[in-house]
Amino acid sequence: MRQIIIIGSGPAGYTAAIYAARANLQPLLIASSVEAGGELMNTTDVENFPGFPEGVQGPDLMTKMQEQAERFGTEVVYDDVSAVDLTGPIKTVTLGSGETHEALAVIVATGSAYRKLGLSDEERLSGHGVSWCATCDGFFFKGKTIAVVGGGDSAMEEATFLTRFASKVYVIHRKDTLRASKIMQERAFANDKIEFIWNSEVAGILGADAVEGVQLRDTVTGVESTLELGGLFVAIGNDPRTHLVHGQLDLTPDGTISVGGRSSKTSQAGVFAAGDVVDPTYRQAVTAAASGCVSALDAEHYLSTLPQDLLAKASETELASVTN
Amino acid sequence: MTARAVTEATFDQEVINNEKTVLVDFWAEWCGPCRAVSPILDQIAHEHADKLDIVKLNVDDHPGLAAKYQITSIPAMKVFQKGEVVKTVIGAKPKPALEADLAAYLA
Numbered sequence: 501m502r503q504i505i506i507i508g509s510g511p512a513g514y515t516a517a518i519y520a521a522r523a524n525l526q527p528l529l530i531a532s533s534v535e536a537g538g539e540l541m542n543t544t545d546v547e548n549f550p551g552f553p554e555g556v557q558g559p560d561l562m563t564k565m566q567e568q569a570e571r572f573g574t575e576v577v578y579d580d581v582s583a584v585d586l587t588g589p590i591k592t593v594t595l596g597s598g599e600t601h602e603a604l605a606v607i608v609a610t611g612s613a614y615r616k617l618g619l620s621d622e623e624r625l626s627g628h629g630v631s632w633c634a635t636c637d638g639f640f641f642k643g644k645t646i647a648v649v650g651g652g653d654s655a656m657e658e659a660t661f662l663t664r665f666a667s668k669v670y671v672i673h674r675k676d677t678l679r680a681s682k683i684m685q686e687r688a689f690a691n692d693k694i695e696f697i698w699n700s701e702v703a704g705i706l707g708a709d710a711v712e713g714v715q716l717r718d719t720v721t722g723v724e725s726t727l728e729l730g731g732l733f734v735a736i737g738n739d740p741r742t743h744l745v746h747g748q749l750d751l752t753p754d755g756t757i758s759v760g761g762r763s764s765k766t767s768q769a770g771v772f773a774a775g776d777v778v779d780p781t782y783r784q785a786v787t788a789a790a791s792g793c794v795s796a797l798d799a800e801h802y803l804s805t806l807p808q809d810l811l812a813k814a815s816e817t818e819l820a821s822v823t824n
Numbered sequence: 825m826t827a828r829a830v831t832e833a834t835f836d837q838e839v840i841n842n843e844k845t846v847l848v849d850f851w852a853e854w855c856g857p858c859r860a861v862s863p864i865l866d867q868i869a870h871e872h873a874d875k876l877d878i879v880k881l882n883v884d885d886h887p888g889l890a891a892k893y894q895i896t897s898i899p900a901m902k903v904f905q906k907g908e909v910v911k912t913v914i915g916a917k918p919k920p921a922l923e924a925d926l927a928a929y930l931a
Contacts, residue, residue, distance in 0.1 A: 534916035637898065
């Protein structure tokens with residue numbers, strides 16, 4: 501048995517691991533098999549993370565966070581969590597491999613997943629012109645006319661990035677104002693290749709084997725029109741990833757894991773949550789990191805209140821597993 | 825066994841004329857999910873070496889083949905039998921999910 505298991509390997513998970521490891525809790529961090537490093541692995545320049553005046557590449561930042569966590573004794577496992585039992589004083593975490601780990605405390609830092617448009621043709625044309633990852637797929641749209649759906653920072657970032665390849669990038673947004681930060685908006689407005697289509701939503705995706713266009717619906721007048729496109733990038737936001745804890749932890753009306761006040765304490769003793777999975781509002785790398793720190797400090801405090809015999813059990817088995 | 829790299833020059837020999845079933849992993853250096861799925865493909869290649877050949881094609885170096893196979897999203901994994909694409913899997917997936925997608929070619 502461990503003292504603590506951290507689920508997730510974004511800024512929240514790794515910051516929690518740095519703090520927990522420095523507190524000598526020998527955390528086990530379950531990083532996921534193909535999404536290790538989290539959302540920043542699919543971004544390019546991160547310009548607003550303090551300490552990097554020249555900016556830093558998302559994957560480089562995550563590698564550094566991981567190295568920092570490992571330096572103090574975090575053990576990282578590249579697997580996915582398939583089930584958890586968070587009730588009772590001893591929590592269990594089951595991995596895709598079938599392996600089960602026990603711990604006295606668990607930090608849930610599972611982040612969020614791309615939101616889909618919810619259209620019938622979206623799945624069918626995914627990978628055939630519909631994409632959620634500009635940095636992965638932009639390359640294949642050289643010289644094409646494409647569109648980004650969304651009005652937030654990630655939509656602006658994707659649209660700006662995609663102008664490196666595409667000849668024209670439409671930004672389709674439901675409203676007539678953007679949610680994106682000023683700097684990202686201005687960058688997009690100043691880009692000759694970007695054209696905004698305001699007050700419009702995607703009502704349908706057209707194309708037999710590949711995206712050929714979209715059906716647009718004006719959100720004010722309801723009038724529908726067709727726009728010819730060679731590709732469609734969806735950046736309409738994210739949903740907190742809570743499927744593992746449904747029925748075990750209380751959620752908020754926003755769908756995030758409910759935590760008490762400014763703490764990371766969930767509805768279950770010994771279970772803490774951090775990062776985008778608790779945050780419907782800010783969702784920044786640095787706020788996720790801060791939230792990870794809070795969760796490790798809360799977990800450390802919780803562990804200090806547990807009976808000595810239980811803690812002894814955790815450290816004994818840890819030592820045993822180290823010597824084995 | 826680590827998946828071999830194929831090129832424009834070796835594609836016919838390694839993939840099209842290969843007697844075995846071949847999976848081609850279309851990837852690029854700058855694609856995070858590609859790097860994530862790569863070790864999983866290496867494991868599958870190792871565990872099923874008798875059934876399936878797994879090779880990698882760098883789309884940056886060989887855009888002609890990427891265009892020919894209409895790649896618009898990577899990682900894209902295409903299974904070839906007798907020179908024809910019989911299955912396409914798009915996106916990085918955990919090993920069990922990828923094995924399930926490829927089950928027909930691993931048994």
